[in-house]
Amino acid sequence: MSDTSFDMIVIGAGPGGYVAAIRGAQLGLSVACIERAHLGGICLNWGCIPTKAMLRSAEVLHLARCGQEFGLDIAPPKADLNAIVKRSRGVAKQLSDGIGFLFRKNKITTIMGEARLTGKGRVAVIGEDGEQVLQAKSIVVATGARARALPGLEADGKRVWTYKDALSPPHEPKKLLVIGSGAIGIEFASFYNSIGADVTVVEAMDRVLPVEDAEISGLAKKAFEKQGMTILEGAKVTRLDRGADEVTAHLETNEGSQTEVFDTVISAVGIVGNVEGLGLERLGVRIDRSHIMTDAHCRTGVDGVYAIGDVAGAPWLAHKASHEGVMVAELIAGQTPHPVKPETIAGCTYCSPQIASVGLTEAQAIEAGFDIRVGRFPFQGNGKAIALGEAQGLIKTVFDSKTDELLGAHMIGADVTELIQGYVIGQKLETTAQDLMETEFPHPTLSEMMHESVLHAFDRALHI
Known part of the structure; x- marks a missing residue:
């Protein structure tokens, strides 16, 4: 050869x-x-x-x-x-x-x-x-x-950025507009918000992180707003007027048309x-x-x-x-x-709080015709989460009530991007709810919430 x-x-x-x-x-x-x-x-x-x-x-x-x-x-x-x-x-x-x-x-x-x-x-x-x-x-x-470039919203590397520009920024944003609330957009929104930027996120769909379970999306929005972000759902950026050191964004929101001035824009509208x-x-x-x-x-x-x-x-x-x-x-x-x-691949978003999921959302399971059982367990009921100072979050599980099959799992909170793999393995091995309920989870760990969420789906939760 x-x-x-x-x-x-x-x-x-x-x-x-x-x-x-x-x-x-x-x-x-x-x-x-x-x-x-x-x-x-x-x-x-x-x-x-x-x-x-x-x-x-x-x-x-x-x-x-x-x-x-x-x-x-x-x-x-x-x-x-x-x-x-x-x-x-x-x-x-x-x-x-x-x-x-x-x-x-x-x-x-x-x-x-x-x-x-x-x-x-x-x-x-x-x-x-x-x-x-x-x-x-x-x-x-x-x-x-x-990165996808929408007409009129194209990145220029100066005041309008792609993810690549945001990783090696020419300046530090003080007032930032993020277009798109998928994983890429919301991670950058979370980062720049944490270091002091005034962040606004615009999402065209009716909720932030639209691919996630609706309940998780709602909790994420509350957390982001508590951190000081402005979240505009069902909104669009129709035009960007670019200046030397600012960008005027023309917005269509539920409250009508408006303009707002930012010093930086990140476009994260897909790939x-x-x-x-x-x-x-x-x-x-x-x-x-x-x-x-x-x-x-x-x-x-x-x-x-x-x-x-x-x-x-x-x-x-x-x-x-x-x-x-x-x-x-x-x-x-x-x-x-x-x-x-x-459908068996986990999705992880590393914003604060973290978000992770695998399988069907509650709405998708119902739409697919399943008769479902849903379990939930809050972080505030877990000793390790409280000790870590991370008591805000939720683990949610969705089961087929006829077969006890795990259809989906959805999480928001500290380290959930690490926890989700437990449910991924469970799905891969065709684990039933009974198998999960009979599994010993170590104490004190965050993973105990995974156990409790399953127990809750079958009216057996111990700590709520």
Whole structure:
């Protein structure tokens, strides 16, 4: 096999692509991975990881401000945005460099450049040294996605930002408008609010965090407003008038048209798949609204071409991309992996308070025709939560009353992004309510609330 011929070529080194490449190499395949910018993709460099580093700084700042509540005499802390960003970028670099180490360890050929599919099993790459053509029986497209730009609301990197600008900001916002209350928008709203910005969030849907359970969304709104945010639901930004140091936003709200001046705007209105310039249509790969159409095993319908991660559609989550990468690599290596089921993948939002969920919401379960039992347990009934000073929150579970199947779980509160995996495993193992009720949860832990929520669904709660 020549140095331009491989068993598998992966286009994109994000959390889907680099994992696919590593798993393929583990299974004995010769693998090349092509990346145009940074190993680790958006997630490690401009998404999941650096945002969590910044949000951790906000969490520490909050705890320091609450020092007296814990019997500690701490001088009034203040945020240094430049230092926070520097730490965040350092964390991202460390992990990106780690991908390079893993590629060398697994003997994966790394090629930096722009890729284009030129024919069956052929990929042209334009890099610093010109163009080269690679060949492989199997090609995995893992090119990810980028921020959606609405007409008139496009980012300029100065006063109107994308998530990337917000991670390396040219100035510190004092009065901030966030357009969109999905995970990206609300995390940045939460961070900048915590370091002192006056934050307004505009959401076109009828409630903030619209993909979450309605009860959780309502609790989140109350928490955000208590922290000083302004939340405008069922509202739209129709125009932005940009000045040298301010932006005038034209808003349509339930109360009518209005204008308001901000010094910074973050546009977080969704993403579009990176499908341009790849030569996909010429090969017959189907694309729908910027996302590649695939089957349950991420096959595109064109022999030897697969698509994984954000470019292949919702849910737009790094862990979904990684598991698709493993599945496709195993499929290419001749194994028979189970398909990834989007409905069993947890969603996590790292705002304050944190939000996490898996499966059907209460409304979705009813709409699907289930006769349901719903359990709830508040953080204020849990000893560990009270000891932590984190007594605000809720764990909610939804069961099929006929089979005791766990249909969904929804949480808001401290560390729920860590707790949710317990329910994910339960669903994966087809655990029933009875199994969960008979499971011993350690004391004192936050996880005891997961137990109590199940007990409550069956009128057996002990601490409320």
